[in-house]
Amino acid sequence: MANIETKFLGLNLSSPIIIGSSGLTGKTESIIKLAKAGAGAVVLKSLFEEQILAVIAQETRKGGVVYGQTDIDEYIAFYERKHSMNEYMELIRETKKNVSIPVIASINATSDKEWQTICTDLDKSGADALQLNLFITPFDAKISGEGIEETYVSIVRKVKALTSLPLAVKIGPFFSNIGHLVTRLDEAGASAVVLFNRYASPDIDIQKMNLKTASVRSSDTEYRSSLRWTALLSHLIDSDIAG
Template identity: 40%
Template sequence: MVNLETQYLGLKLRNPIIAGSSGLTNSVENIIELEKNGVGAVVLKSLFEEQIHHAASHAIMQDESANLYPEAEDYIRHYTSQNEVGNYLRLIEETKKSVSIPVIASINCISNTEWTDYGHKIEAAGADALELNVAVLPSDPEKGSSDNEKIYFDIARKMTEELNIPVSMKLSYYFSGLAKTFISLSWTGIKGMVLFNRFYSPDIDIEHEEVKSSFVFSTPAEIALPLRWIAMLSPYVECDLAASTGVHDGSGVIKQLLAGASAVQLASVLYKKGFQEIGSMIETLESWMDRHNYTCIDDFKGKLSVAKNDNPAAYERVQFMKHFSGIE
């Protein structure tokens, strides 16, 4: 029998498959089913920084008295923010009572302002770790790369200094010096990085001439981007790496582990195929390890990272050539 146990963020997982933050991880009932289907850990649906602020602002707009009495505005803003957070804290508490797998809370943030106070409440509610989903789109022409990067470092340092539970960061690929930035982030005290965020993607409806959302779910082809960077970064960062986006089957799990990931996060495939796909992935991983005479994850984790691969140019090369693509 092969051993699928692995360590991620200092937490012991029964296997490296994690249900990523999504609408599927927003209820205790779903998380119980995810555990029954074999998942190693779960990341709760994110509590959004904007969600808290918007809830308060909307309530104020609906209450005419807020315009007459400043103290009413303060009360409404505080109440609605606390209500949003209160629901999230109850989700953490109830989930921890109902499952034995690690429960990772998540905050989607774009600044290092007042939301950081909620980290302590999340810790007190019993979360095993906190994943910070930080995404700063470098679209402001007045800001340089150092301005944008500072936000990530400020958040990382503040949260790791204040919390006792492990902190990870879910990051984008929008960095001019991605390798240097991520290696430096790994020195701040965070215990993990998740590569990469999956963003809202705009599309254009040409008949109605309007912008709409599209490309909600990932495809298996999208595994290539996180695979490249995990293979290139895993030998050098001082924290765990988790792969996100594009893992749709057991082969995808194996590929990311070979590249150096400690765990993989799933979402789109669970929407498309259901929770039972987790079991299929586990069977594929077990069968592959048995055929290759591996007894545990550490036997092969990172075996094909850039530091151990005989052909590192396979990761470094960016130009499309038939020699690398296999297309005549």
């Protein structure tokens, strides 16, 4: 049998097959099955910044009504973040106990303000590396493309200053100059770039005439864009590239 061992983020992989963040990587039981099937590494199901912030906002509103205290806001925010992190760190620890392949933690970040505070916790969790899934929705027409790119770079710099873990950055394809952004991420300290994030897309139910979520399944042609950009970018940066 051919030797398909490789390296990614400085980690030794028995195969180049890396299972991306998904429902399959959210439970230790399924990760064990993936490792037995030949996965070289797994990226755990992501912690989502916007989801936790939404819970904090909801609980804060409840707190203000029930308790009539403004200082409870800070306690609720602290509790929700800590609770989510404790659950995630337990997933990392349990997975590391049961598989020998690299386990990569994953954070879905939408700003440069919230997630840096958890990086020191991830350092202690036993994760082999960290993947940042970055997506800043360009809804605000006052923010330039350059401004959005600068936020991506700022997040990477801040995270690198707070963690010793190898850092992969997963980005989407919608930039005016992907090569320029990837070069800046490399210079900011990213050890790898992952191409590309897939986003939920809307559709229209013509029977009910309302919005619905389009199919979330990928097609067998989607790898072509990642393959193309891997070839175009590989000579520009020292970082690893994954698709």
